[in-house]
Amino acid sequence: MSSRFFKDLRERIHQKTNESFCEEVHRALRESLQPEIESSDLFVTAQSCKDVWEAYRRYHKMSFLQLVAKEMRWSQDVKKMIHKDRLNTLSALVWLVNDWKSFVKLVRLFKLEEQEFTILEDINVRAHTNTKQFDEILDIRLSDSNKRHSPDEIRDDIKRAQQIFFPVQILPMSDIPQKLPAGRRMPFLEVARIYPPKSNRSGLSAEKSVARVKVADGYLPPISRTNSVVAVKKAMVSKVNKERRALSKLAQYESRPDSIMVCLGAVQIGEICYIVSDLALCDLRMVLNQQLDEDCINRLPPTDELRGPSYLLGGALGIAKGLEWLHWELPHFYDQPQECFHLDLKPSNILVFGAEKSWMWKIADFGEASICVHDERANNGEGTDERSPVTTTRRAPDVYQAPEVEIENGVVGRACDIWSFGCILLDILAFASFSHTGVKRLQAVRSDARENSVRMPIAFYGREGGTGTPSLKAELIEMFRDTSILGSPWLSIGHAPAPKWIKRYVSRIKAEKTLITDTGQWLIHQSSEHIGSLSLGETVLWDDIEGLPQLQTCFSGAIQLENVKFMDTSDMFLAVLCVGTSPADNVIMVQRLDQEELSEKIHVIHESSPMGLSVSCDGLVLVCFRNYVRLYCPGSVSYDKHFGTSELQTACFSDDGKHVYAWSIEDSGSNGTRTRSWYIWETTSWETPPRPMKHRVQWKNTQRSATHVICRETMVPLNGIPYQFDKDDAPPGGTVLLHFMYFDHLGNVTLISSQSTTLSSFQLPHRITGVYQAYALLEGHRPKICLVRSQVGRGFKVEYFEVPPPKTSTWSAKSLKEETIFTEVEMLTSLTKDFDATDVGFRLRHSHNGSMAYVVGTEGGKTIVKKAKLL
Secondary structure (H helix, E strand, C coil): CCHHHHHHHHHHCCCCCCCCHHHHHHHHHHHHHCCCCCCCCCCCCHHHHHHHHHHHHHHHCCCHHHHHHHHHCCCHHHHHHHHCCCHHHHHHHHHHCCCHHHHHHHHHCCCCCHHHHHHHHCCCCCCCCCHHHHCCCCCCCCCCCCCCCCHHHHHHHHHHHHHHHCECCCCCCCCCCCEECCCCECCEEEEEEEECCCCCCCCCCCCEEEEEEEECCCCCCHHHCCCCEEEEEEEEHHHHHHHHHHHHHHHCCCCCCCCECCCCEEEEECCEEEEEEECCCEEHHHHHCCCCCHHHHHHCCCHHHHCCHHHHHHHHHHHHHHHHHHHHCCCCECCECCEEECCCCCHHHEEECCHHHCCCEEECCCCCCEEECCCHHHHCCCCCCCCCCECCCCCCCCCCCCHHHHCCCCECCHHHHHHHHHHHHHHHHHHHHHHHHHHHHHHHHHCCCCHHHHHCCCCCCCCCCCCCCCCHHHHHHHHCCCHHHHCHHHHCCCCCCCCCEEEEEECCCCCCEEEECCCCCEEEEECCCCEEEEECCCHHHCCCCECCCCCEECCCCCCCHHHEEEEEECCCEEEEEEEEEECCEEEEEEEECCCCCCCEEEEEECCCCCCEEEECCCCCEEEECCCEEEEEECCCEEEEEECCCCEEEEEEECCCCCEEEEEEEEECCCCCEEEEEEEEEECCCCCCCCCCEEEEEEEECCCCCCCCCCCCCEEEEEEEEECCCCCCCCCCCCCEEEEEEEECCCCCEEEEEEECCEEEEEECCCCCCCEEEEEEECCCCCCEEEEEEECCCCCEEEEEEECCCCCCCCCCCCCCCCCCCCEECHHHHHHHCCCCCCCEEEEEEEECCEEEEEEEEEECCEEEEEEEECC
């Protein structure tokens, strides 16, 4: 609620009220919402109104209701009736009228006749989603004291007036702008200005501003509710109308690549427009000039990777694909081809995102963009179509714009964007060569010796009376002649090994979740309508066309998808855990994938909420709870394993289903030390409870935030295989068995092994970050761990490392190395390098016919499955 509201409120309330009333309301509101110091335009919810009036009572020993009742001379019965959860209505009445006298008359309408007492009882403060109700807020006209309003009229007016106490629900972008009357509030909890920067002390009001904003829960469109911190551009409607129209049209096309920035929603309040979009780390200009704050530096790749080809060329490739879509692949409009020309491409209009969006670069700011039906001949020099976009006015010179943009009524098209993109690539090359000093050096090379050149931007072409010299090209060639400055990563770019053949399947139905079974035989596809399984060996799947082969429906008619809480697969089984009829009652369904018979149903009665689910290759089910696990075997026989005060983190079956692996954690003191406990027990005997092997170790996290990319907690079964030590390097006491390796969210990796009946844990000396998926390759002399990791730039890379020799508290192998050596499998990386960062699935399958790789992920929002024959 803005300060203007309180000023108006103070003027409207009669002087008989306490003079400090508005200040107390303001303070109570600030206590309720706890706003930031620089925040403005705070909004009020229904609960906030109650907090305000309660605060008034607390400070002045008289509620606002009592004040009104005293002035109105209400009887005790009337006061009790109105007091019943209707303080919010009085809040609306305060705003609704223009002065205290009108307020008195308005309130009297509620006590003149007995049948009208129900008016207040039927009014509930709530935010309406129908924007038509926001078109106009009607004043209650009380100039004639004898004029009466019907109960329905009063009720409707108050409901409309109460909307002032609710923030605006931000709707997805559409052709029809979301227009609301002046006075409505945006749902902003915290506002920090990004542009113009705070150092701008010109004193003039900026035509446009961009802020980092924290939005209240529930007020963003569903597609963006995973992150409540967004970027908001605020400007006069006249300044952003063209951009809003372009963004509205682009938002309609699901085929757009991720490198095209579209807004999450837009709202017009009076003459002010708010455009809401994802919040980027920074823009490319800030990266190239090294104008980064500490948060950006920590969340961007390390310096050597930031200047490497993977990051820079990966980002540039995304921009190139975005331009290709805008220029050539925009969907037709009434069977006529469309094209979009950005016309203002420059580093400050390319937004840079972090690991959560695959280090993506995105084209932003479509304020100069032109979307139209365009004749190919105009771009090929064969003539000019009257529908081709032209520059209606001569624009101010800009460093990255093409020469033709400056010409009044000149034809513009793809070439303008390509010119700008080429200029940006030159900046990128300068940054890769000499860091940010190279970008400044490039500006100096482009500069002109003439005196008046300093008054104009340093362009990439000669301007009359401006910048650029005939020797510019030669000077640039000389600047980049020494390729050694680029370093070996740039000089080693070449052809990467590829599989013998690759086939793709593109699903037309959006998958909410996809899984590939452990052996790579089945794909599990969960959409909003069903859960289906698909045999990856079916020939019909691999026709390189978009479509959805006939899925075998799982749990047909037996479950409701909205009730599915957990899902897991093994070689041939699919299991789901569904919410039951009560919070303490859940249902587990298990189905064999190669059979159509009815699935097995297990009822789970428990005291706490389930935290996870695992199914074995034999169809056994493991359910995880906060401090215990429950095993279900055929016949619904179950067994619980409790962990006392220790909290379970995760548990799963070994690949052969013979063992259960688990680990838990508990606090051990106030100094941050915690106890990690590791467990292994057999599942072969159900008549007598299995006795688990257990190992406890003190552990303290010394890395609070050490990842540049997301790390997913992953448990990799090693199935109790013996470790093959080098000669004369084996520990005394017999064979050492490997059980599992665990990757935590910080990248710490722990190897669990046993000798005889003693369990041991060994944490690798260096963390492994960016892990999305990991599994064991148990063939050969020693097991290897295959990793699918997020790579700097875009997509994923596949690499492996050899499992190191196990280590105990009293013994260490001579061959144990300090550093983990990774080997990238370029042939497999080629299958995952273009996937989005949302999710990825990967499996290898070996047979006498050779090795096959199966991967599943998303590209441009579509589910992609690939099958590759390895060499």
